[in-house]
Amino acid sequence: QVQLVESGGGLVQAGGSLRLSCAASGSIFIINRMGWYRQAPGKQRELVAAVSSGSTNYADSVKGRFTLSRDNAKNTMFLQMNSLKPEDTAIYYCNIGSPYRDYWGQGTQVTVSS
Numbered sequence: 001q002v003q004l005v006e007s008g009g010g011l012v013q014a015g016g017s018l019r020l021s022c023a024a025s026g027s028i029f030i031i032n033r034m035g036w037y038r039q040a041p042g043k044q045r046e047l048v049a050a051v052s053s054g055s056t057n058y059a060d061s062v063k064g065r066f067t068l069s070r071d072n073a074k075n076t077m078f079l080q081m082n083s084l085k086p087e088d089t090a091i092y093y094c095n096i097g098s099p100y101r102d103y104w105g106q107g108t109q110v111t112v113s114s
Contacts, residue, residue, distance in 0.1 A: 002026035002103050004094050009108030012084055016112070020079040022094030022105055033097035036068060036079045038090035038110075048092070049079065061087070084112045 035050025049068040
């Protein structure tokens with residue numbers, strides 16, 4: 001059984017930084033995509049950053065501020081978030097996509113105060 005567990009969220013002032021982690025357990029034989037999504041209150045879930053076929057894509061709103069990275073040896077994915085803005089406030093979810101289904105973590109709250 002695959003499990004994704006996010007951590008690292010919290011409350012930070014605008015301009016600050018946070019580093020989110022996503023620890024994966026279980027086996028996924030084919031991975032198409034790995035990444036981070038977020039959902040703000042009253043809004044749809046949106047892509048923040050994802051890596052697919054060796055290429056990493058970022059939402060325009062986070063380019064230059066957020067960085068997705070992985071530690072394959074530890075089955076862990078990270079999202080380094082710098083220069084945070086109040087509009088970055090959301091629940092952040094890690095995601096792994098396979099040909100058969102998507103896997104999601106439970107989410108971690110990020111709140112940026114102005």
